[in-house]
Amino acid sequence: xxxxxxxxxxxxxxxxxxxxxxxxxxxxxxxxxxxxxxxxxxxxxxxxxxxxxxxxxxxxxxxxxxxxxxxxxxxxxxxxxxxxxxxxxxxxxxxxxxxxxxxxxxxxxxxxxxxxxxxxxxxxxxxxxxxxxxxxxxxxxxxxxxxxxxxxxxxxxxxxxxxxxxxxxxxxxxxxxxxxxxxxxxxxxxxxxxxxxxxxx
Amino acid sequence: xxxxxxxxxxxxxxxxxxxxxxxxxxxxxxxxxxxxxxxxxxxxxxxxxxxxxxxxxxxxxxxxxxxxxxxxxxxxxxxxxxxxxxxxxxxxxxxxxxxxxxxxxxxxxxxxxxxxxxxxxxxxxxxxxxxxxxxxxxxxxxxxxxxxxxxxxxxxxxxxxxxxxxxxxxxxxxxxxxxxxxxxxxxxxxxxxxxxxxxxxxxxxxxxxx
Numbered sequence: 158x159x160x161x162x163x164x165x166x167x168x169x170x171x172x173x174x175x176x177x178x179x180x181x182x183x184x185x186x187x188x189x190x191x192x193x194x195x196x197x198x199x200x201x202x203x204x205x206x207x208x209x210x211x212x213x214x215x216x217x218x219x220x221x222x223x224x225x226x227x228x229x230x231x232x233x234x235x236x237x238x239x240x241x242x243x244x245x246x247x248x249x250x251x252x253x254x255x256x257x258x259x260x261x262x263x264x265x266x267x268x269x270x271x272x273x274x275x276x277x278x279x280x281x282x283x284x285x286x287x288x289x290x291x292x293x294x295x296x297x298x299x300x301x302x303x304x305x306x307x308x309x310x311x312x313x314x315x316x317x318x319x320x321x322x323x324x325x326x327x328x329x330x331x332x333x334x335x336x337x338x339x340x341x342x343x344x345x346x347x348x349x350x351x352x353x354x355x356x357x358x
Numbered sequence: 359x360x361x362x363x364x365x366x367x368x369x370x371x372x373x374x375x376x377x378x379x380x381x382x383x384x385x386x387x388x389x390x391x392x393x394x395x396x397x398x399x400x401x402x403x404x405x406x407x408x409x410x411x412x413x414x415x416x417x418x419x420x421x422x423x424x425x426x427x428x429x430x431x432x433x434x435x436x437x438x439x440x441x442x443x444x445x446x447x448x449x450x451x452x453x454x455x456x457x458x459x460x461x462x463x464x465x466x467x468x469x470x471x472x473x474x475x476x477x478x479x480x481x482x483x484x485x486x487x488x489x490x491x492x493x494x495x496x497x498x499x500x501x502x503x504x505x506x507x508x509x510x511x512x513x514x515x516x517x518x519x520x521x522x523x524x525x526x527x528x529x530x531x532x533x534x535x536x537x538x539x540x541x542x543x544x545x546x547x548x549x550x551x552x553x554x555x556x557x558x559x560x561x562x563x564x565x566x567x568x
Contacts (some may be wrong), residue, residue, distance in 0.1 A: 168556050168559060168564070169552065171501055171502065171505055172509075172524075172552055173524060174502060175502050175509060176509065176520060176521055176525070177524060177525070177526070178502065178506070179411075179506060179521065180404055180407060180521055180525040180527075182403075182407055182413040183403070183413075184399050184400060184413075184416075184417050184420060188399045188403075188417070188420065188421060188424075189395045191421055192392070192421055192424040192425060192428075193388055193391070195425050196388060196428050
């Protein structure tokens with residue numbers, strides 16, 4: 158229905174009536190008895206437990222989100238590649254402090270053929286850290302080894318170090334990437350195009 | 359100011375002041391506190407109603423406010439009136455509830471759970487009077503419904519001041535104490551709320567008397 162504009166209304170009066178109608182409700186009868194019956198009861202702790210539970214669930218959700226974020230960290234294609242382009246082998250154990258601390262541990266022979274640049278960086282990082290893990294080193298020294306290893310980003314943060322079990326799983330033999338032979342890129346010679354001379358019909 | 363006059367206990371003198379009753383309640387007289395509840399229940403309930411818009415929630419908050427007040431009665435020094443003190447407690451409690459996650463979830467699931475539906479119309483008041491035509495009555499009903507909707511869409515600070523002032527339960531000083539603002543600010547907010555409502559009504563095509 159369209160508003161009636163043919164007559165003027167006293168809006169102040171109308172507003173007063175609207176407010177009064179919104180505030181016209183009455184409390185339920187028996188409030189005195191209900192309040193008096195509650196005066197001596199002990200404060201309920203149920204709500205406190207509820208708040209603690211909500212806080213716990215929130216913290217767990219945040220922790221899970223952080224863990225997932227570390228696990229699927231986006232790869233920076235501009236980051237320098239840790240391995241040569243054709244075949245990548247893990248660096249000798251003597252090159253890292255971790256390897257020096259555990260000379261009896263066998264090196265992990267993991268190789269990877271040339272892959273797109275986007276894949277080689279995280280695999281290299283994971284291998285180095287996983288290698289340190291297999292040498293049964295302390296977590297702190299693992300982090301230090303990863304940071305000091307040439308070719309591995311020095312921005313490896315503690316959260317990434319704590320995600321080592323995930324990286325270890327990534328570096329397990331079951332996940333080793335089989336070598337792929339990539340033929341050299343051959344660019345065929347293009348025919349020489351001579352410009353058309355004269356009018357085009 | 360409206361005060362409840364019913365249900366005064368037989369042993370309590372009807373003219374006992376709130377402060378006298380507070381002193382008795384502080385000494386452990388639960389009946390005296392019951393009398394304070396009886397005297398102030400409507401004012402406390404309506405303050406909560408202004409904040410929440412739902413009579414059921416306002417009733418819960420009013421009860422909680424009285425229970426909290428009883429537990430804190432030892433800290434009441436009588437510098438302000440008991441009513442002002444209990445109204446401030448009820449208002450804080452109502453604001454806590456208004457901001458609570460549980461309430462937000464309830465309103466998300468059921469938008470009418472807040473009690474702010476348009477079904478709160480008092481139909482008896484709207485029965486056509488003999489001097490009014492049915493068309494006038496329908497137009498008045500529609501105007502009231504539009505105004506209620508517009509009031510709900512006002513900014514909270516303006517809406518709170520307008521509803522508290524329009525309820526007829528409180529003085530501007532009490533409203534200022536409840537909201538924690540000076541009296542001048544209360545008056546400005548009420549005036550601003552009215553101005554906004556008129557502006558919106560004019561934009562909707564309602565002409566009104568200046």
